[in-house]
Amino acid sequence: MEGLKQRTIELEACGTVAVFIQGENEKLKDGVVFLTIHDVGATYQTWLDFSGHPSMEEIRKRAVFLHVALPGQEPEADDLTKPFPTMTQLGLGLVTVLDQLRVTTVVGLGDGAGANIITRFAMNHPGRVHGIINVNPACVKNNPSIMAKIKDQISQLGQDSDKGLNEKNVAKFAEVYKKRTEILTELKQRLKCDILLVAGAKSKTVLDTEALHREMAPGICSIIKVEKVSEPLLESPDKTAEALLLFCQGLGLLPNVGRRASRQDSTGEGGEGRRVSMSDYDTPNIRRLSLSAEAVPPEKDEEEMINPSTMACYDKPNIRRLSLTAT
Numbered sequence: 001m002e003g004l005k006q007r008t009i010e011l012e013a014c015g016t017v018a019v020f021i022q023g024e025n026e027k028l029k030d031g032v033v034f035l036t037i038h039d040v041g042a043t044y045q046t047w048l049d050f051s052g053h054p055s056m057e058e059i060r061k062r063a064v065f066l067h068v069a070l071p072g073q074e075p076e077a078d079d080l081t082k083p084f085p086t087m088t089q090l091g092l093g094l095v096t097v098l099d100q101l102r103v104t105t106v107v108g109l110g111d112g113a114g115a116n117i118i119t120r121f122a123m124n125h126p127g128r129v130h131g132i133i134n135v136n137p138a139c140v141k142n143n144p145s146i147m148a149k150i151k152d153q154i155s156q157l158g159q160d161s162d163k164g165l166n167e168k169n170v171a172k173f174a175e176v177y178k179k180r181t182e183i184l185t186e187l188k189q190r191l192k193c194d195i196l197l198v199a200g201a202k203s204k205t206v207l208d209t210e211a212l213h214r215e216m217a218p219g220i221c222s223i224i225k226v227e228k229v230s231e232p233l234l235e236s237p238d239k240t241a242e243a244l245l246l247f248c249q250g251l252g253l254l255p256n257v258g259r260r261a262s263r264q265d266s267t268g269e270g271g272e273g274r275r276v277s278m279s280d281y282d283t284p285n286i287r288r289l290s291l292s293a294e295a296v297p298p299e300k301d302e303e304e305m306i307n308p309s310t311m312a313c314y315d316k317p318n319i320r321r322l323s324l325t326a327t
Contacts, residue, residue: 004048009100011093014085015071019097020044022051023064032063032253033103035094035121037070039112039136040174043165044069046111050233055241058257059248066097066106070117072169084172087113087180091120098128107248108132111233112205113177120183123190130251131194133244135232136205139184139212188217196247197223198240200230222247 005021023031036047044067050056051065070090072080085093094117098106107130110118115134122129195216199209206225213223224243229235248254 007101009097011085011090011096013089014093015080015082017071017097018044018069018074019101020048020067020069021064021101022048022067023060025064027062027064028101028103032059032248033106034063034065034109035097035106035118036065036067036109037094037111037114037117038068038073039114040177041165041170042111043073043075045075046233047109050237050240053237053241055238059241059245059254062254062257066101066103068094068097070173072166073173075164077166077169079166080169080172084169084176086176087116087120090117092124094121095125095128104128105130107251107253109135109244110137111135112138113173116177116180116183119187119191119195122193122195123183123186126192129193130253131196131247133196133198133247134209134212135198135240136200136203136209137197137212138205138208139182139215184212184215187212187215191216191220193220194247194251195221196243197221198232198243199223199225200232200235201225201227202230204230 003022003024007019007021008016009019010016027033034051036044036051038044038046047065047067051060051067071084072078098104105128108118108122110116110132112135115137116139118132119134119137122132197209197213199206203209209223209225213221226232226236226239232240242259245254245257245259249257
């Protein structure tokens, strides 16, 4: 992609990572900076393709993306000669990327295993993140369905010559991810920033995503399920971009970027719900919008709306019960 710059950065206890910088250097100081971490069996290209989607154009003009390729996971990488770092080590060490590039604060974006890493980063360095967005996160250790997904991703590498990933290195990443320590019980105490969970309704991680949402401290966590897809970044980038913008604006970022009108959203397969546009709402708090069958009864929403616990609740980007239908 034009304008993409690469930096090689040594992380303490983690080894070398490649960082692909998308955007103008000046915006590293005064713009919005996104730090992206990819899944097992993927590379930085997944997030690069998403950020390059037409629906991300206005955001892209005002931001810089730091796409991290984890050790040995960039295309055509040589075999790793050292053990792959643990999820804990990566969560601690990634702050070096910000320090080397002189970036104060970022919005973290993680996909799959990358979501686990970016969450650990936010827990360990709360002063360096505005908030984080996790796509298809998995929180239950050794979930059989997640392990099956990882095996599918690795086996698919042999057929996807365009990825050019080193299968030995990917297998090392997968093994470390499988042996990761559990963080679910720590989240309420240690995660201080706002977090948005985005899950494909057909993803094998959707139950994990729901469990993660239940465990989070009230008021800081929102969840969106994108209907009819497994991979929101790949299958529904426009919906994911819309959610990303809404979340950022709830944090006070990108206030001048206009929201794109949503396509038809519905409560069921028959599409009987009314058409809803994100632009219909004047603030990022759209907790009263319920488009899924799992919605909380209206009277509870009304009670929350009338009696917020603090004035800050009015500003929280609470989009917990929004379910988006991909087209």
